[in-house]
Amino acid sequence: MTVRARGPARFGFVTAVCFGYAFLYVPIVLLVLYSFNDSRLVTVWGGFSTRWYVALFENETLLRAALRSLQVAVISASLATVVGLAAGLALVRLSGIRRALLMACFGSLLVMPDVLIGLSMLLLFVNLDQLVGWPGRGLTTVALAHLTFASAYVAVVVRARLLQADASIEEAARDLGARPGQAFWLVTVPLIRPALISGWLLAFTLSLDDLVVASFVSGPGSSTLPMVIYSSVRLGVTPEVNALATLLILAVTLGIISAGLINRWVRRSEG
Amino acid sequence: MKTPAFVRGVALLPLGWMSVFLLLPVAILLRVSLAEPRFEQPPYTDLFALAESGRWAFEGTLQAWRWLLEDPTYRDALLGSLTMASLTTMGCLLLALPMAWAIARAPMSWRTPLLLAVILPFWTSFLIRVYAWIGLLKPEGLINAALMATGLIEQPLLILHSNAAVLIGMTYAYLPFMILPLYATFSRLDEDQLQAAADLGATPWQTFWRISLPLAWPGALAGCLLVFIPAMGEFVVPDLLGGPESYMLGTALWNEFFRNADWPTASALALTMLVVLLAPLALLQRLQRRDEVVS
Numbered sequence: 001m002t003v004r005a006r007g008p009a010r011f012g013f014v015t016a017v018c019f020g021y022a023f024l025y026v027p028i029v030l031l032v033l034y035s036f037n038d039s040r041l042v043t044v045w046g047g048f049s050t051r052w053y054v055a056l057f058e059n060e061t062l063l064r065a066a067l068r069s070l071q072v073a074v075i076s077a078s079l080a081t082v083v084g085l086a087a088g089l090a091l092v093r094l095s096g097i098r099r100a101l102l103m104a105c106f107g108s109l110l111v112m113p114d115v116l117i118g119l120s121m122l123l124l125f126v127n128l129d130q131l132v133g134w135p136g137r138g139l140t141t142v143a144l145a146h147l148t149f150a151s152a153y154v155a156v157v158v159r160a161r162l163l164q165a166d167a168s169i170e171e172a173a174r175d176l177g178a179r180p181g182q183a184f185w186l187v188t189v190p191l192i193r194p195a196l197i198s199g200w201l202l203a204f205t206l207s208l209d210d211l212v213v214a215s216f217v218s219g220p221g222s223s224t225l226p227m228v229i230y231s232s233v234r235l236g237v238t239p240e241v242n243a244l245a246t247l248l249i250l251a252v253t254l255g256i257i258s259a260g261l262i263n264r265w266v267r268r269s270e271g
Numbered sequence: 272m273k274t275p276a277f278v279r280g281v282a283l284l285p286l287g288w289m290s291v292f293l294l295l296p297v298a299i300l301l302r303v304s305l306a307e308p309r310f311e312q313p314p315y316t317d318l319f320a321l322a323e324s325g326r327w328a329f330e331g332t333l334q335a336w337r338w339l340l341e342d343p344t345y346r347d348a349l350l351g352s353l354t355m356a357s358l359t360t361m362g363c364l365l366l367a368l369p370m371a372w373a374i375a376r377a378p379m380s381w382r383t384p385l386l387l388a389v390i391l392p393f394w395t396s397f398l399i400r401v402y403a404w405i406g407l408l409k410p411e412g413l414i415n416a417a418l419m420a421t422g423l424i425e426q427p428l429l430i431l432h433s434n435a436a437v438l439i440g441m442t443y444a445y446l447p448f449m450i451l452p453l454y455a456t457f458s459r460l461d462e463d464q465l466q467a468a469a470d471l472g473a474t475p476w477q478t479f480w481r482i483s484l485p486l487a488w489p490g491a492l493a494g495c496l497l498v499f500i501p502a503m504g505e506f507v508v509p510d511l512l513g514g515p516e517s518y519m520l521g522t523a524l525w526n527e528f529f530r531n532a533d534w535p536t537a538s539a540l541a542l543t544m545l546v547v548l549l550a551p552l553a554l555l556q557r558l559q560r561r562d563e564v565v566s
Contacts, residue, residue: 016366016369017369017370017373020369021370023443024389024392024443024446025388027400027407028392028395028400030407031399034406082284083284083285086282087284089278089282090278090281090282090286094274094279098286101286101289102282102286103559104556105285106285106289107555107556109293111496111500111552111555112500113501113544114521115504115520115521115525116504116524116544119528119538120293120541123299123534123538124291124295124296124299127299144292148293151285151288179277184277209396209397211507216528226398229396229398229399233405233511244399245395245402248396248399249395252394253391255394256387256394
């Protein structure tokens, strides 16, 4: 750390960095603060109150949508982990045209605008439904769409981990007589388990968070949580949404901190 | 070395999945864009119809595409998307450069928490984070209240429901995508080169502009693409924070589909978006392949 600016340049630099972090966090902090505000207005502090949390837990529509979203997120994240694991392996071990094709597909899915994914998935489901009478439009289609785009994120995480992992351990298992599938399942999969866990969590969060794709592919009576939040936000300020957001932020923060602690604990116990 | 049969077998799952759920839908988009809307299920016409002569006749039409070319709203939406996505990319780059640099140069024990602090908002709901900006930007919102309290302005600024609000919201939403690749390249920079520049009398600013930045351009370019591509189809931010002037491709597609129930035009818009994004997508792929060779 010898290369360091001094004087006004350094001051400007520090200001820019602080501004950046403030930019990221001020909206979130305010959301949390105002979830405890007794007043309906954002600019008026009406005193501390938990009434919006009470209102939140009395809001049946929101709760039912949250339950639906959790269901979809668990199912799609689990299946996305399977597809993503296979894709990650294929991306590392395949070569030639098939690898290039997979790279192109999964790479594009990561950045593709939601509206594009949503509309094309819906058209696929409508056409499938006409042909074979399945999958209709509802939670199944939402889960299928989520599983597809989330698997791309799992594939990235798995691939990065596989590139780091020591391939010679799997080779040793092969030399000792394990079949390729056995060696992969018994040696490599446990080796990349952390990647599978974080891939699952990522897929879960993405599914829970998605508004646009779900709006396209879901059917009547299967509105997910973001869809319900979106329609209430469009109608005006709803302090219950602040309360819900605070709970979500709390859950995510706790999740990340405990994941970090577990990670540290595992590393320490492994020596 | 020949690919083992096991890997080829496993690869069938992602290959098959992508063919059905990504490649096939693009073909369907093209097919629907050649139809006409109708009030039946499905809400678009067939491409082929059995004529009286007993032959199949092609019934497709270029009407949706003609609308796209003739109606200036769609051209404005495309221009709006291009402008807002470019400005967002620039805003993210300006904010992310000092942040990524600071994280990469911070003491080792600081880096992980600083990086986590960048990623954490990404794990909380996008919709809710955009919604939070409404409370900040509206005329009686906090930014205006603060500015009026300090006496900088007398009348509240009308930021909400304008392109300025969309720009703020999109920069906010996509900032982490710019910081992460920039940080990755900054943290891989050769310390010795920076030291050499300093030893030869370069000021820290000179070192940054003339050594670090030129070496870090692949990261910067990757970040720009990671922001620009999804920003081109953004719907939530212009819808919640924008006004009538903030018409973008994503908004146009959404309206055609949900308000007008015009699936053919929505499909044509989606394909237009895809075509515009093909070049940036290909560039991103090339960058990632290059990255692979390096690591």
